[in-house]
Amino acid sequence: MTGIIGKKIGMTTVFDTKNNKQLPCTVISVEPNFITQIKTKEKDGYDAIQLGYGKKKNVSYPLQGHFKKANVEPCATITEFRGLMLSAPVLGKAVHCQEIFEEEEYIDVIGTSKGKGFQGVVKRHGFSGVGGQTHGQHNRERAPGSIGGCSYPARVFKNMRMAGQTGNKRVGVANLKILKMMPKENILLLQGSVPGARNSFIILKK
Amino acid sequence: MHDKIRLANTLYHQDTLKTQKYTFNVGDTINVHVKIQEDDKERVQIFQGVVLGKKKEHSPEGTFIVRKISSGIAVERIFPFVSPNIAKIEVLREGKVRRAKLNYLKDKKGKSAKVKEKIKVVQKEKQEKI
Numbered sequence: 384m385t386g387i388i389g390k391k392i393g394m395t396t397v398f399d400t401k402n403n404k405q406l407p408c409t410v411i412s413v414e415p416n417f418i419t420q421i422k423t424k425e426k427d428g429y430d431a432i433q434l435g436y437g438k439k440k441n442v443s444y445p446l447q448g449h450f451k452k453a454n455v456e457p458c459a460t461i462t463e464f465r466g467l468m469l470s471a472p473v474l475g476k477a478v479h480c481q482e483i484f485e486e487e488e489y490i491d492v493i494g495t496s497k498g499k500g501f502q503g504v505v506k507r508h509g510f511s512g513v514g515g516q517t518h519g520q521h522n523r524e525r526a527p528g529s530i531g532g533c534s535y536p537a538r539v540f541k542n543m544r545m546a547g548q549t550g551n552k553r554v555g556v557a558n559l560k561i562l563k564m565m566p567k568e569n570i571l572l573l574q575g576s577v578p579g580a581r582n583s584f585i586i587l588k589k
Numbered sequence: 590m591h592d593k594i595r596l597a598n599t600l601y602h603q604d605t606l607k608t609q610k611y612t613f614n615v616g617d618t619i620n621v622h623v624k625i626q627e628d629d630k631e632r633v634q635i636f637q638g639v640v641l642g643k644k645k646e647h648s649p650e651g652t653f654i655v656r657k658i659s660s661g662i663a664v665e666r667i668f669p670f671v672s673p674n675i676a677k678i679e680v681l682r683e684g685k686v687r688r689a690k691l692n693y694l695k696d697k698k699g700k701s702a703k704v705k706e707k708i709k710v711v712q713k714e715k716q717e718k719i
Binding site for chain 2: 386392393394395396397398400403405410412461562563565572
């Protein structure tokens with residue numbers, strides 16, 4: 384598995400001249416990532432590469448030591464990618480977007496979705512609600528209804544859809560096309576939308 | 590708009606982006622010459638109508654809406670300002686309007702659905718006096 388960490392900037396539209404269509408797309412900032420740790424099969428039991436992205440001012444002492452070991456400035460976020468993605472990874476080396484991806488390639492994106500707080504079943508699971516305010520409905524328009532039987536099974540089944548925290552969750556999107564790569568400006572243009580708020584960190588995977 | 594979004598947008602359209610700016614206003618009756626690709630042939634179709642509004646005119650995302658009545662049925666078309674399929678735009682008649690969006694035209698019928706023409710006051714050239 385190979386990948387890189389980026390930051391969501393926002394959305395825009397571009398005009399595709401080949402198909403005469405206006406395409407929705409997301410702009411992603413992919414500044415060079417730094418290799419903060421190399422995990423090997425002999426030492427750690429599996430092969431992986433840890434990448435760091437962004438800058439952070441105040442870092443805890445244990446993390447400071449971790450970055451110092453790799454000779455890298457403290458990063459805002461760290462992600463591990465399984466497998467060896469570079470032929471000869473060097474600790475502290477910068478990884479650029481163009482080394483991993485190509486234009487017109489389809490990639491997967493992982494991000495943290497926007498938090499919506501504690502939501503009811505209508506918003507969270509798309510229940511249709513009761514449907515009417517009349518016919519003696521009282522105040523139960525958005526109630527979930529029955530959640531199971533009574534004396535049998537005498538319990539509520541697991542994974543019963545109920546109200547709760549919505550959003551602010553790790554969400555992945557597969558097969559987004561890279562419309563354009565701008566290595567000079569460290570910008571990536573992806574077709575379609577990407578989970579998360581603006582300026583949130585996202586993981587791009589091959 | 591974020592600087593990087595603007596930059597990404599302009600770089601994507603580098604080859605196709607129109608540097609030419611259109612000079613029509615909302616309420617004008619215009620001719621949009623639309624390029625249409627048919628297999629190998631390319632021809633130009635004219636879409637004539639009233640400009641109902643513009644959106645984000647100075648941005649690469651911007652669009653404008655043109656409305657015409659074609660054999661009794663109203664047709665609205667949205668064109669991006671950067672669209673490479675627009676060959677040219679002619680202004681046939683300038684409209685006298687007080688709004689940025691002419692959505693009220695959709696509900697009107699007959700004579701009241703028309704936009705009044707702007708009457709230009711021709712000023713004498715100042716250079717002659719000097």
